Amino acid sequence: MHRRTLMRHGVAAAAVASIGLPALAQGRTKVKVGYLHTSAVDGHIWLGQQMGTFSKQGLELELVQFTTGLELFQAMIGGSLDVLATGAVVSNFPARGQGKVFLLNNIEYATAQLWVREDSGIKTLADLKDKQISTTTGTTAHVFLDRALRSAQLDPAKDVKIVNQRMAEAVTSFISGAVPAVALWSPFDVTVRQKVPNARKLVDASAYFPQAAIMGGWAARNDYYEKNKPVLKKIIAAWVPVNDYIVNTPDAAAEALQKAQYKDVPLPEFKEAFKASKYYSSPDWRTKYADGTAARWLQQVTDFFVANANIGNPVKAEQYFDASLFAEVVKG
Numbered sequence: 001m002h003r004r005t006l007m008r009h010g011v012a013a014a015a016v017a018s019i020g021l022p023a024l025a026q027g028r029t030k031v032k033v034g035y036l037h038t039s040a041v042d043g044h045i046w047l048g049q050q051m052g053t054f055s056k057q058g059l060e061l062e063l064v065q066f067t068t069g070l071e072l073f074q075a076m077i078g079g080s081l082d083v084l085a086t087g088a089v090v091s092n093f094p095a096r097g098q099g100k101v102f103l104l105n106n107i108e109y110a111t112a113q114l115w116v117r118e119d120s121g122i123k124t125l126a127d128l129k130d131k132q133i134s135t136t137t138g139t140t141a142h143v144f145l146d147r148a149l150r151s152a153q154l155d156p157a158k159d160v161k162i163v164n165q166r167m168a169e170a171v172t173s174f175i176s177g178a179v180p181a182v183a184l185w186s187p188f189d190v191t192v193r194q195k196v197p198n199a200r201k202l203v204d205a206s207a208y209f210p211q212a213a214i215m216g217g218w219a220a221r222n223d224y225y226e227k228n229k230p231v232l233k234k235i236i237a238a239w240v241p242v243n244d245y246i247v248n249t250p251d252a253a254a255e256a257l258q259k260a261q262y263k264d265v266p267l268p269e270f271k272e273a274f275k276a277s278k279y280y281s282s283p284d285w286r287t288k289y290a291d292g293t294a295a296r297w298l299q300q301v302t303d304f305f306v307a308n309a310n311i312g313n314p315v316k317a318e319q320y321f322d323a324s325l326f327a328e329v330v331k332g
Helices: 010-018 039-051 069-077 140-151 167-176 188-195 222-227 229-248 250-261 267-274 282-290 293-308 324-329
Strands: 028-036 059-066 083-086 100-107 112-116 132-135 161-164 181-185 200-204 215-220
Touching: 028 039, 028 069, 028 229, 039 059, 039 083, 039 100, 039 229, 039 250, 039 267, 059 069, 059 229, 069 083, 100 222, 100 229, 100 293, 100 324, 112 140, 112 188, 132 140, 132 167, 140 181, 140 293, 167 181, 167 188, 181 188, 188 267, 215 222, 215 293, 222 229, 229 250, 229 282, 229 324, 250 267, 282 293, 282 324
Parallel strands: 028 059, 028 083, 132 161, 132 181
Antiparallel strands: 083 215, 100 215, 112 181, 112 200
């Protein structure tokens, strides 16, 4: 992972950091933000950087890229990040009491996908019985895969062999023919389409919405959340105009994001991947926060992690998700 060097700005900044407050540099609030490089997760971040919305709120984001949400949370729990943006794992660690969710980006509506090789003989989900499937366990792709297998009355623990690999390696295994199936998230499907032209998408997460709505969003380290709620509200305030841009002009948002951050993905394929996420307007999110819909969606994925990751005495989503900060920024 690539980490930017944290610059120290004298004794004052050190003193501020020592009491758990954000470091200040030239009147700006520096926030250490971990993220995954997939448009469903970092789209708001990079568009906000381009549009200057974070800067307008007096924020300087120190961005650190990670490969999986698991690594993100481990880094934040260890104290090297203040906040993070991720996918399904936002429903995992907070349920353990590690991190507080304060902002939701989207629903990964069709970003998680199950691909099979044409030469595998797999035509339906039922045909996966006794087959190997590569994925990254504990992630959005794994949550989706579990739901897909169960929909075909297959026991993920007994009826298939799930091969746990980092997503890049999981896709490589599929491309090489080492495994007949892979559960991935976009834009890794672009690589599959390019390298295995006859590969077939068997199903994606949209088939299980809203029963398996996989949320992506932001979480803060526990102590940072307690001491820096005004900063978190500034992050939300910076996020709102970006979200409006995505909802109102999705093609323009996708083009701007692809040009700056996803040049290796052809624009048509990137637009398709970008639209695989379901975005809501800020007023719609406010309603879903207030009526408990968002917490219920988070809880659905938390229930998966409780069953599969041995979480004892889990914290309910309605407790680890703080909807009040968004309500204070986005008025009804």
